Amino acid sequence: MTERATGTEGFTLIETLMALFVISILTVSGASMLLTTLQAGRQVQERGNVLAELQVAHAFLRNDFASAVVRETEPENSLESASIFRGTEGGATGDLVAFTRGGWANPGGFEARSDLQRVEYSFENGALLRRSWARPDAARATPMVEQVILDDLERVDMRYLGGQEWSDVWLAVGSVQDVGLPDAVEVSLAFSRDDQIVARFITGGTR
Numbered sequence: 001m002t003e004r005a006t007g008t009e010g011f012t013l014i015e016t017l018m019a020l021f022v023i024s025i026l027t028v029s030g031a032s033m034l035l036t037t038l039q040a041g042r043q044v045q046e047r048g049n050v051l052a053e054l055q056v057a058h059a060f061l062r063n064d065f066a067s068a069v070v071r072e073t074e075p076e077n078s079l080e081s082a083s084i085f086r087g088t089e090g091g092a093t094g095d096l097v098a099f100t101r102g103g104w105a106n107p108g109g110f111e112a113r114s115d116l117q118r119v120e121y122s123f124e125n126g127a128l129l130r131r132s133w134a135r136p137d138a139a140r141a142t143p144m145v146e147q148v149i150l151d152d153l154e155r156v157d158m159r160y161l162g163g164q165e166w167s168d169v170w171l172a173v174g175s176v177q178d179v180g181l182p183d184a185v186e187v188s189l190a191f192s193r194d195d196q197i198v199a200r201f202i203t204g205g206t207r
Helices: 013-066
Strands: 085-087 094-101 117-124 127-133 144-150 153-162 165-167 170-172 184-191 196-202
Touching: 013 127, 013 144, 013 196, 094 153, 117 153, 127 153
Parallel strands: none
Antiparallel strands: 085 094, 085 170, 094 117, 117 127, 127 144, 153 165, 153 184, 184 196
16 A cells, blocks of 8 residues: 655745735835825825915904004105005005004003004015004104015905995095095905915904
8 A cells, every 4th residue: 555645835936926916016006005195195284384374364464454544654765645545456566555554552552652553565476475664654764574474376466345336446645535445455366376265354444
């Protein structure tokens, strides 16, 4: 009587190649999912940063327009006449709107100034800028603060509501008694990534 020899059989070459093929597919799929997750996380973070910047810009605009007062002030240079409110259509690079606002806190009266402040917004090099002067009648030596409120912009447009009609330009000077502050200001922000936001703000003159 003879016995059949037994032994442990290994994987064939085809089985090994198939296993390697499956492993490579799983590895590529996992790497793709990880890359997609990282890209999505980066986009969410970028959107979150943009949202935070928009909230800050909205707060500046809302507070400034709501605190606007009827007060004629002299410009820093002598090329323009004194005005209460000076607003342009915008679009191109340059000054957008300038006016005087109240409510600038001075706790304890430590600084030798009133609560009035001259504010100006302009659009330059793709950025919305806010300039503010320590005194409403600014001279060349008057301290000025410049802030970038928003960037990555294609254009900024503004309109001004008086009664029931919107106007692209608003100029209020002391010599024209029936023109004061607009009732509201519409600000259109067009971003370079094809996003556009339109916001409307009530001015202090309507309160």
